[in-house]
Amino acid sequence: MKKRGLGFYLRIYFRILAQDLKSKMSYRADFIISTIGMIFTNISGFVSFWILFRNFPSINGWGYYEILFLYGFSLVSLTPVQCLFDNNWSLRMYVYSGDFIKYCFRPINLFFYYQSEVFDIKGLGQLAFGIGTIVYSWGRIGLELTPLMLIKLIVFLITASLIMIALQNMAAALCFWMQNSFFVLDFVYRFRDYAKYPVTIFSPVFRFIFTFIMPIAFIAYYPSLVILRPGEVPILSWLSPLMGCLFFFLSYKIWMYGAMKYSGTGS
């Protein structure tokens, strides 16, 4: 197969995206209601923090606005997995019904083609809400706004989202080997709710688990430290970009390996 460049893939991506959006737009009411539902979820997270901090001044040395920053950070870093990799949820159905085989015959990268087919627009509501929360808490904490800080923020947001994408890819790829993998995927999906708390509240055993076995601490906590507590950044924070890329690469390999090896049903 000829090696294709990035430009080729980008062009193809936007073409597929346009088709997907067109088909989504024919269910306009569903789109609007889903977006409102997404924003509802985010607001409820916001309200629960607000209620908590009316009763307690801080959690483990973390103030209200710092926790909000963590929350906003986790929301933004969870957007790519929501928007771009949503088709992972259907993988199990495609493999089960045998329809997955159609992806194997396209002359482009299998993983790319599969994921590009669906773009979940309702994630954009979450992105907007997350950015709003970051900006709000940024101002309240009184962080300075320098180009360096901004670059740091963006780099660490990207690496954080790579971790979550990797976790979801691996969970979805399980369906190549086992049936009924929905519950594993749902299990991993629920991790995102725990990413918004500082990992220091846990006991050492769970801190280890959430750092190395189910690395949800990398979704918000370790990357945010670089911005919130520049004085006490652990080595793990600086390692997180590397971890993100490594995890993503690993999940891609597992996914592709499964797609090559799986024994499909006939269709």
Place this chain on the structure above:
Amino acid sequence: MNLKKYLSLTRAGIIESLQFRIAMLVMFAGNLLYLTVIYFLWRSIYASSGSEVVNGMTFSDTLIYLVLATALFGFMEMYAVWEIGRAIQSGKIVLDLLKPMPYRRYLFWSYSGSFVVNFFTIFLPTFIVVAIVTHGAIHMGVNLLYFVLAVVMAVIINYSIDFIVGTICLYTESIWGINIMKQVIVLLLSGATIPIAFFPEPLKTIVSYLPFQSIYNAPLTLLLDSGQDAVSAIKVLGVQLIWCIVMTVISKLFWKASLRQITVNGG
């Protein structure tokens, strides 16, 4: 009312949910992880507050409340909105409407089997573990009777809300968005995520006039508050009963009115 035909639905439901043992196991692990996070979160919240009792609740009170709320959720949540929504989209609803019993009752009884299973696999084990671990923080007396009554009514209120929201799907063709909105509102305003005792004053007053607090807060406070007299307990149960009747009537009338609207593709 001929009970036999309903009980056969219960039996079918029990058999059906026993089929998904691995799913149950993963769900169990997910709940365990959630409870671990809750434990550490509230432990560090109480540790940083510096006082033993906040809003009349100690750390162990709060923890028991939240653990049992999770267990109640595991046993009451029946995804009726999804069921109704899917039945409408696929056209299966036409067949359900032909059944020799009202649809509202049919759906309830076909879920009753999973109630029974979830009660014995989720709620009862959790309750026993909590009762043993906390060394009698749960008072064993007449409050257990109140609790059972309250849970039965909570199930009815919860089902009626689900059914009303499911009926909305007749008009919107959107399931995910409608369902997530319902779930967020119910979980937050019923006190399942944060006990209502922690809510700030104006919010507490608003919530007390809504049906949601009858679902989680009412049974749990009846169970945990050992110092209450019979009059206040009966008052709580009375409010629940009123909501029970009101929500049932609304859901029945709304369904009846909406059924004329129904448009179904195929079936």
